[in-house]
Amino acid sequence: MRTQQHPQRNDPTQGFTVAAVCRLLARAAVAAVHAPSVLNTQPWRWRIEHDTALLFADRDRGLSTIDPDGRLLTLSCGTALHHACVTLAAEGADFTVESLPSNHDPDLMAVVHYDGPAPPSPAAVPLADAIMKRHSDRRSFAARPVPDEALDPLRGAAERCGAHLQVTWSRDLADIAAAAALAADAEFTDPAYRAELAAWIRRPGEARDGVPTDTLSDAGPRKIPLRDFRAIGYPSGLHSDTDVEDQYARYGIVVTDGDGPGDWLTGGVALSAVLLTATVEHLATSTMSDLVEHETARQAVRRTLGGVGYPAIGVRIGIPADGAAPARAPRRLAREVVEVLADPLWDEPALTPPPAVR
Numbered sequence: 001m002r003t004q005q006h007p008q009r010n011d012p013t014q015g016f017t018v019a020a021v022c023r024l025l026a027r028a029a030v031a032a033v034h035a036p037s038v039l040n041t042q043p044w045r046w047r048i049e050h051d052t053a054l055l056f057a058d059r060d061r062g063l064s065t066i067d068p069d070g071r072l073l074t075l076s077c078g079t080a081l082h083h084a085c086v087t088l089a090a091e092g093a094d095f096t097v098e099s100l101p102s103n104h105d106p107d108l109m110a111v112v113h114y115d116g117p118a119p120p121s122p123a124a125v126p127l128a129d130a131i132m133k134r135h136s137d138r139r140s141f142a143a144r145p146v147p148d149e150a151l152d153p154l155r156g157a158a159e160r161c162g163a164h165l166q167v168t169w170s171r172d173l174a175d176i177a178a179a180a181a182l183a184a185d186a187e188f189t190d191p192a193y194r195a196e197l198a199a200w201i202r203r204p205g206e207a208r209d210g211v212p213t214d215t216l217s218d219a220g221p222r223k224i225p226l227r228d229f230r231a232i233g234y235p236s237g238l239h240s241d242t243d244v245e246d247q248y249a250r251y252g253i254v255v256t257d258g259d260g261p262g263d264w265l266t267g268g269v270a271l272s273a274v275l276l277t278a279t280v281e282h283l284a285t286s287t288m289s290d291l292v293e294h295e296t297a298r299q300a301v302r303r304t305l306g307g308v309g310y311p312a313i314g315v316r317i318g319i320p321a322d323g324a325a326p327a328r329a330p331r332r333l334a335r336e337v338v339e340v341l342a343d344p345l346w347d348e349p350a351l352t353p354p355p356a357v358r
């Protein structure tokens with residue numbers, strides 16, 4: 001994805017009608033419905049206007065206790081932005097992204113300008129295919145090591161998005177685990193945190209957002225503890241009979257060069273790139289933000305990584321366990337998230353996302 005502050009635009013709809021360009025941008029926004037988000041809050045809205053797609057944060061879906069600064073909300077918008085851009089590039093569109101345009105609505109996260117047709121990007125096509133295949137896999141991974149070189153494409157994906165994926169060394173795992181435990185202690189003793197977490201945990205089929213219990217896993221002993229959703233009284237819906245200690249999991253931290261809202265958006269873009277690239281590489285992933293939610297824990301992770309850059313989010317990576325894939329988290333309807341202006345030919349069925357691939 002290219003970004004520039006002052007895009008030079010010329011004849012953007014060449015060869016296409018305005019309606020066709022609107023539809024192309026809307027398809028990208030619809031694909032972005034499947035982007036991962038903190039507690040599956042899906043905290044974004046899209047507005048398609050002629051040759052432009054505007055991505056807004058939906059702060060009504062923010063987490064005031066877990067995420068008071070909107071860091072994870074902005075990361076989540078970044079994953080949606082990347083999903084949309086990958087879709088556009090795979091469909092054969094040239095486009096420019098303005099991130100956090102100044103002097104605008106503070107909720108405006110990005111503006112995607114359509115610049116004209118282009119050959120489908122060979123790099124984007126497999127990532128776009130991976131959108132419907134990716135899902136969080138919180139089960140223990142298969143008892144097979146992930147070769148170091150298998151992680152290179154994931155590192156490269158983060159770099160191309162302007163961030164870094166630091167894969168933790170074994171010697172650092174104890175420190176990162178201590179940071180996770182510290183975050184868990186601080187959070188689970190806070191009734192407001194427990195209430196907010198509980199508000200976004202769902203029974204299967206109950207809602208089109210939130211985390212359904214059948215996507216959770218046994219949060220038994222792990223090298224780095226997973227967020228313990230059961231601590232609020234919901235049983236796990238998944239039981240893995242493979243390696244319960246998850247010994248073969250690798251852990252990466254998406255690191256950004258700065259620590260402001262623009263960096264958080266970049267972190268989300270990079271997170272999406274890492275997760276989709278892992279899917280292409282037949283690796284399973286789950287995301288871990290508890291490591292960075294609590295200031296002391298985040299600083300501890302930063303020190304462990306050598307104090308260079310700012311930890312944005314953690315990713316657990318491994319070879320998927322045999323057996324049925326984990327249940328899928330639901331998504332909001334496209335028409336709840338995507339608004340299309342200035343397309344008299346727009347028809348509602350086009351907003352229906354394609355069926356999920358399991």
Ligand SMILES: Cc1cc2nc3c(=O)[nH]c(=O)nc-3n(C[C@H](O)[C@H](O)[C@H](O)COP(=O)(O)O)c2cc1C
Pocket residue numbers: 034035036037038039040072073075076079134135136137138210211226227286287288289290313328329
């Ligand atoms: C910013 C962010 C933070 C997340 N934090 C966690 C986390 O701490 N623990 C976890 O199990 N999943 C976490 N997730 C994964 C989401 O819960 C998941 O994406 C969402 O439930 C949708 O499910 P899916 O990834 O299977 O599509 C996070 C995702 C994002 C984008």
